[in-house]
Structures are given as structure tokens and as C-alpha cells.
Amino acid sequence: MSRVTIKSIANDLGISHMTVSRALANSPKVQKETRAAVQKRARELGYVKSAVAMVMRGDAPKIVGLLLPNIVNEFYARFANDMAAACDAQSQQLIIHLTNDDLTAQQQALDRLQEVQAASVVMVPALRHGNEGAPFAGTMRVIELIRQDNDTESTAALLVDDGPAINEAVTHLANAGHKDIAYIGANHELSSGRNRLNAFLRGAEAAGLNVAESLIRTGVPTFAMGRSHAKNIIDSGTATAMVCGGFEISNGVLSAVLERSNRTTQEIAFIGYGDPSFYDWVDNGVSTIQVPVTELAERAAKMVALEAGESAASASFAARLILR
């Protein structure tokens, strides 16, 4: 019941393991009949070439790592889905690790991937606070997704150019008569968080709005964070509209909006971030900032398919404001 190897096949057939190796590689230097016989026997025995041995010999292992905070949020799920499909097409193995935006978990995952000699890692970098060390990925090709770690600006990144869309969202709300617009978004330790907030502020300024400080809420981007800030803002009655800057946050805010809308007649406008399919189905359609998942995943797949030497170039894809 042990593994079928070229040696065991060779033994079985009473020939050398090299002949088996050549026969399985369809080498013309082995007798036609022997070749056929070997291939037949290999099939019968259920022989599978050991990728492990090949890697030991020096073949680049076809392994891609994917590090995500979670895989339930539809943005991450879609990205993982598209990456998995692309990897299947490129006969790469996709190894997924969850970080929950935790640095320790992230580093552990990176270590594991190094152990198996993963060639590339696509990761949503976890947030670092001050003195914590930068993630270490050894010789693996790293592609940062959505966010960029401050200390690794040399590594390739796939970012979302969401500034214009966020700006437009604010303008849209202002044009609709909203004077008090709140922003709930990811903390500004990462460039993406800062950029989103800045886009919001610029939009407000352009619309001639004065945004109270209490209406700017940033923090670790989680469902719970979005939900609690949204509840707080709604209950305080200090804003008539909210703009989100983060996938999880957006869902959290949405849940708060829906819950509160059952109690009061007071409507609060809300523009989400990310575009899970159900945003079209909820509450007569949720307006949102749509992030180009497919493009991101396609580009990521191309980058992990690059040869060992080639270096991947960063890229940025535009987000779109979807009004419903």
C-alpha cells in the first residue's frame, strides 16, 4: 500500500528505474514496446510522479500562497475564487492562510509557505503598530493586495484607486442636500486608509461642507467596528448620511442601518464599500463603491505566473461609484 515509485515499477518489471523514468517521459531512447509496457503498468499501479522529489532536484515548486484576513467577506471570497480558478488553469497549487489581520498569524503563515518553498505570496498585509517588525518572506515573491505596508514599499502591490469614487460619493450626497456626512473607514496606519479618508475630506471641502470631527471614525476595519460606529452616529442624529471606507466596515454599517430602519422612519443615506452581490437586493439597492475584483485577481494571477527572475510591477485599478 506504500507509494508507487519508478523504482517499485522497475522492480515489478525487472528493469532499471532509469528505463522507467525515460519511458514515462516518453523518451525515444527506450524501446517502443518497453515504453508502452511501462506506461501501462504505471497506470495500472496508479503511479503519480512525486512533486516533492522534483522540487528536491531543483524544480521550482508550483505553489502560490494567499494570505487574507478572512475568506467570508465577498470581496475576499471573490478574489480567492478567481485566484483559485487561475491557479488551477496554470497548474499551480493555491495555499490559503487566514490572518485575521493579526501580525503573528501572518508571520506564521509566511514561515509555513517558505517551508514548502512557495514561489509567490499574494497577501493583504496586516496592520502594524509602531515598533512591530516588518513581515519577513525570505526569497518569496510578495504581492501586496489592496493595502501597502509602509516598510515594504519596494515590493509589488495591487492597489485600488478609490479616491475619485469616494470623492464622487461625497459630491453626490452633497448634491442631494446632505450637509452632515459621516465617514467610517479603515485606520490611517496604512496608505490605503489615509488615501480614502483624504478623498472623503477633499470631497467634502469641494462641496463646501464643514465636517465635524465627531463624524470621522477610523479604526481597525472590522464588521463590529463599522456596526458600532454606525449605530452611534445614527442614534446621535448628528448625520444624515454615511460613507464607508472598508469592506467589513461596510457590511457592519449596513447591518446597523437595516436594524435601525425598522425602528424609525428617519432614513439615513449610506454609501458602502465593495460590491457584494446582495447589495443589489437589500433595501431597494445599496449604493456603493465598487472595487474591481476580477481585474485585481487577473493581474495577480499573471504576476504569480512570472518566472523566478522577472519582477512584478505594481498596478492600480480604479474603483467606481455605483448608485442604486
Add this chain to the structure above:
Amino acid sequence: MSRVTIKSIANDLGISHMTVSRALANSPKVQKETRAAVQKRARELGYVKSAVAMVMRGDAPKIVGLLLPNIVNEFYARFANDMAAACDAQSQQLIIHLTNDDLTAQQQALDRLQEVQAASVVMVPALRHGNEGAPFAGTMRVIELIRQDNDTESTAALLVDDGPAINEAVTHLANAGHKDIAYIGANHELSSGRNRLNAFLRGAEAAGLNVAESLIRTGVPTFAMGRSHAKNIIDSGTATAMVCGGFEISNGVLSAVLERSNRTTQEIAFIGYGDPSFYDWVDNGVSTIQVPVTELAERAAKMVALEAGESAASASFAARLILR
């Protein structure tokens, strides 16, 4: 720039590679100072033990395969998420392959996993039609999820006992006055599909309903399939309620229901399958058959953690009818 190995460290330090090996394993048989020196140098050089070499030596590779039709449907996403978390905790690598319910893709994925010596595979088996061969997984431990392939009834399976809940769903609709209830579900080539349909039929019979054949729709369980059958049923006006038997189907049916509800005042009752979080948010809450994802994933994680020898026992978890 090449990989740091025990040999390269040994060279660097002018000692034998075995001393390095022992030092890194914290063996007491090596001088305390040497041990410390080696460990320090290894850290400096960024040494990572090669999992590949360990597997070559005979260590069981800590690799788990996960084969899903897709990873976007929230049930699969949640399962993958929980499995990934569990695997991280058990220091296993989780390799995900998408099958799209296609047999060829499924077999390719299985072959890849055999190549890397995956110890276990958790898979939602793709549907087979008649003469197609059974999936071949070599010596890997196979755990079938949700559905069970007819020809592999010996392999372990994690199933959902949804009969009672489906039955209850029909009863509930009948009690609410519905006389014409449609069923849209997975095809009956797999036991799960048959079971669901049977549960529906038994429920209808118990309620004294005579279900027209045109109201029973089964087929390959996809979003599009559910959507088109639902549209057709709604437009024909032959039913006042629908029950779903499949995750993707359920979302497809829901999309049709929502689309049609914008045009007519005629309400059609609908009981979904699976419980993505947004079912609570859509259309004042969608009633559904809730499948115990967490329990399934937990059990799956336990099964893949078993030693090579131990065999995993099948299990079944009860689904619940959630009324909203």
C-alpha cells in the same frame, strides 16, 4: 541568494552539517555554546527548514486538499474559512481547488494533490453521469462533503440531515394556506438530491397536497438553474410558494423573486436553502433551511487531523428551518 541549508550554515561555521542539524533540533548532545552559535547564525541567515526534504525522508506532509465547486457561495466560503482557520491552528497547509462541479477539473485537482502527497482531501464530489469513472484519489484520505458519490460509499462523508427541515418547510407553507408549492433542487443523481426531493414529496403528501409534476424542477445545481426555473414558475402563476434544495439554486431563485416582486404586487412565498448572512437583510428576511456549517467544518478539521492509520467515521448534522 540561494537557499540557506544546514550545509551552508555548517560551511559558514566550519563544522559538520550534522552538528548544525542537532543544534537546530536543540539536541543536548551538542555543546551549549555551539548550539547557541548555530541558532544565532541560522536566524541571521534566515534559515527555514525545508518541508520538502522532510517529506522526502518520510514525514507525512501536512497538506490538506479542499475541493469545492466554487468559493463565492457563502456556504462554501464559510466552510473554507473555518477549515482554513482550523488548518492554521493545526499547522496544516490548506490547498484549495475549484471544480465548478466538473469531473475533469475534479480529477486534475486530485492528481495535483497526490503529487504533493496531500494526506487528506475534503471534497464536494462533482456529479457523475452514468458511464463516467469514479474519482481516483490514490492513498489520500477522502472526506466527502454535503453529497456522497454513489460509487464511493465506503469513503467517509460529512452529510446534512435536511429531510426533517425540508419536511417542516412544506408543512409550514401548507399551514399558511399554500396549495401549490413548487420544488427547485439539485438533481437526483446524488443521494443528497434524492433525499431532499423525497423529503419535499413526503411533506406535501402529509399535508394532503397533490403536487403537479410541472412544479418539480431538478437539475445541475447552479445559480442560473434556480433563477430560470423560478422565473418560469412565477410567470406561469402555477404556484404560490417555492422550496429550494441547493445553495446556488437558492440564491438564483431569490434573485428571480426579488426581480419579479418589483413588477407585480403578487407575492410568492419562498424558502431558501443555506443561510448566508444577508438572508436576514433581504426582503424583510428570507426564511430558509439553515445548514450547520461550523459543525461540519469542525468535524472535517478533526478528521484531517487524524493519524495516517486511523480511519474517519462518517457523520451527519441536522439542518434547521429558520422562519423569518
Add this chain to the structure above:
DNA sequence: TTGAAAGCGCTAACAT
């Protein structure tokens, strides 16, 4: 046309 040897990184089993 076939076979034998060597080596990828690692450790158990023997030397020393």
C-alpha cells in the same frame, strides 16, 4: 538502447 552514479536537504544509525 540500457544502466549506474551523483546529488538536491534532511536525520537515524553508526562511527569516532
Add this chain to the structure above:
DNA sequence: ATGTTAGCGCTTTCAA
């Protein structure tokens, strides 16, 4: 306490 050898599965190089 440290070093040497051998072997896991495979292919490249060299020999017959």
C-alpha cells in the same frame, strides 16, 4: 561531543 554514511524519488551526466 562531533563527524560520516546512507537513503527518501527523481533526472542529468557519464559509462557500457
